[in-house]
Amino acid sequence: MALSETINAAVFPTNSTLTNLLLNNDKQNPLSFTQVLNNVYQIQPQLSTMEKYWASWYMYMNNDILATGIMFFVLHEFMYFFRCLPWFIIDNLKWFGKYKIQPTKKPSYKEQMHCLKSVLLSHFLVEAIPIWTFHPMCEKLGITMEVPFPSWKKMAMEIGLFFFLEDTWHYWAHRLFHFGVFYKYIHKQHHRYAAPFGLAAEYAHPLETLSLGFGTVGFPIIYCLFTKNLHLFTLCLWITLRLFQAVDSHSGYDFPWSLNKFLPFWAGAEHHDLHHHYFIGNYASSFRWWDYYLDTEAGPEAKMEREERMKRKSE
Numbered sequence: 570m571a572l573s574e575t576i577n578a579a580v581f582p583t584n585s586t587l588t589n590l591l592l593n594n595d596k597q598n599p600l601s602f603t604q605v606l607n608n609v610y611q612i613q614p615q616l617s618t619m620e621k622y623w624a625s626w627y628m629y630m631n632n633d634i635l636a637t638g639i640m641f642f643v644l645h646e647f648m649y650f651f652r653c654l655p656w657f658i659i660d661n662l663k664w665f666g667k668y669k670i671q672p673t674k675k676p677s678y679k680e681q682m683h684c685l686k687s688v689l690l691s692h693f694l695v696e697a698i699p700i701w702t703f704h705p706m707c708e709k710l711g712i713t714m715e716v717p718f719p720s721w722k723k724m725a726m727e728i729g730l731f732f733f734l735e736d737t738w739h740y741w742a743h744r745l746f747h748f749g750v751f752y753k754y755i756h757k758q759h760h761r762y763a764a765p766f767g768l769a770a771e772y773a774h775p776l777e778t779l780s781l782g783f784g785t786v787g788f789p790i791i792y793c794l795f796t797k798n799l800h801l802f803t804l805c806l807w808i809t810l811r812l813f814q815a816v817d818s819h820s821g822y823d824f825p826w827s828l829n830k831f832l833p834f835w836a837g838a839e840h841h842d843l844h845h846h847y848f849i850g851n852y853a854s855s856f857r858w859w860d861y862y863l864d865t866e867a868g869p870e871a872k873m874e875r876e877e878r879m880k881r882k883s884e
């Protein structure tokens with residue numbers, strides 16, 4: 570059988586002897602993950618630690634669909650709950666109370682459990698489908714898995730672009746979700762908690778998860794259609810950062826060291842908490858510019874400023 574026909578892992582260029590040396594395709598004596606990793610360390614010492622683990626995972630699995638599917642599912646679950654955990658702990662420590670944006674409204678244990686059950690159900694039912702079909706789509710689009718990874722500069726620029734595009738999509742789609750039937754039948758679920766907490770970031774109707782989720786996954790797909798040049802690792806980093814942003818913006822805490830204190834255009838928890846509190850305004854996810862320029866900022870201060878501006882205009 571020709572070598573190219575036996576290759577299932579696409580982390581090294583096709584037909585490379587490396588793939589043949591490292592591939593875990595001896596069904597009688599399959600290699601353990603550590604053995605594959607040791608081989609990669611020996612044969613590809615120039616790769617970074619992250620690249621070695623990445624390549625070993627695909628080589629060990631020897632089935633890219635399963636490797637990408639499991640990786641994405643674990644990445645999503647781990648990063649989401651890992652980022653929620655500090656907020657859960659902070660909620661139970663009195664010292665942090667002074668930084669709570671709505672100090673009188675602490676989520677009860679019962680509320681948090683209800684939220685956790687719903688989020689887990691949604692993860693397994695709704696989000697598991699796109700996660701498991703992701704690899705075949707990546708292959709069609711030409712999203713690469715090869716090592717070495719692209720440069721940090723390239724990845725940072727792409728992630729910056731995805732943040733901008735997602736925020737724009739989120740602003741308009743979220744604004745639409747606040748209209749009549751869209752709110753009543755879809756978005757109302759997410760607004761169950763007027764004082765949000767980390768875990769509530771993905772507490773939403775399945776249709777909301779799918780449509781707002783397009784902002785996260787859809788733009789990288791469109792980007793790859795045009796450029797034919799996107800790495801799966803960049804996508805993993807982007808999804809992780811976007812998850813962190815979503816959880817943090819629902820945390821309910823605004824610290825003197827929060828990112829929005831250093832980057833004034835960063836939305837942060839203060840921005841989104843006001844949205845949950847007042848139901849109107851602050852529709853964007855990561856940045857403040859759309860709400861600022863389109864005059865949809867939430868809260869009594871923004872309302873007063875708006876009224877004063879209108880008064881001045883009419884004089």
Ligand SMILES: [Zn+2]
Nearest residue numbers: 743756760844
């Ligand atoms: Zn809303």
Ligand SMILES: [Zn+2]
Nearest residue numbers: 759765819841
């Ligand atoms: Zn929210």
